[in-house]
Amino acid sequence: MGIKFIKISVVYFVIGVCIGMYMSMTQKFTFTPVHVHINLLGWMSMGMAGLIYVAFPSAAKTVLAKVHFWIHNISLPIMMIGLAFLVSGTESAEPAVATGGTLMVIGIILFAINIIKNVKEESM
Template sequence: MGIRFIKISVVYFVIGVCMGMYMSMTEKFDLSPVHVHINLLGWVSMALAGLVYVAFPGAAETTLAKVHFWLHNIALPIMMIGLACLVSGVESAGPAVAVGGTLMVLGIILFAINILKNIKN
């Protein structure tokens, strides 16, 4: 599971960097919140979770790890597409941000429970 997290985190890293380059070239920074969240929740958080799971394979083999992976990867696109629409003026996109954000928080809580439960001295 750890390797899956690391590999998909690199995809989010490329997306985040390309967004940053696009904003820089066009000098339009309206999507900065999306850029930041993709880099933080996509690249950094997933890469770190992957490294934790590589270091502690017992935690990586749990159902909690699998559910965390899928919640994170379902929630992030929903939240980011919703946020992109919201900052672009589509006020009706608020529920997508809320649903994606809620799923993201649930995934991160499951990660925390997994770590606290399955990583021992």
């Protein structure tokens, strides 16, 4: 799971950087919230989760790790696509942001439970 998290985090990093480059080239910064969230929840959070799972394989082998991976990777695109539409003026996209955001929080709570339960000093 650790390697999967690290590899997908790099995909989100590329997407986030490309959004940033687009905004600076056009001098239109409407998508700043999308850029920031993709870099934070995609690149940084998933990269860190991947490194934690590499360092603590006992946590990576759990069902919680797999569920976290899939919830994170389903919720983030839903939330970011919804947010892109929302900041572009499509108010009807708000439920997508709320749904994606709620799922994201659930995924992160599962990650936290997994780390608390399965990361132990002796597992290093």
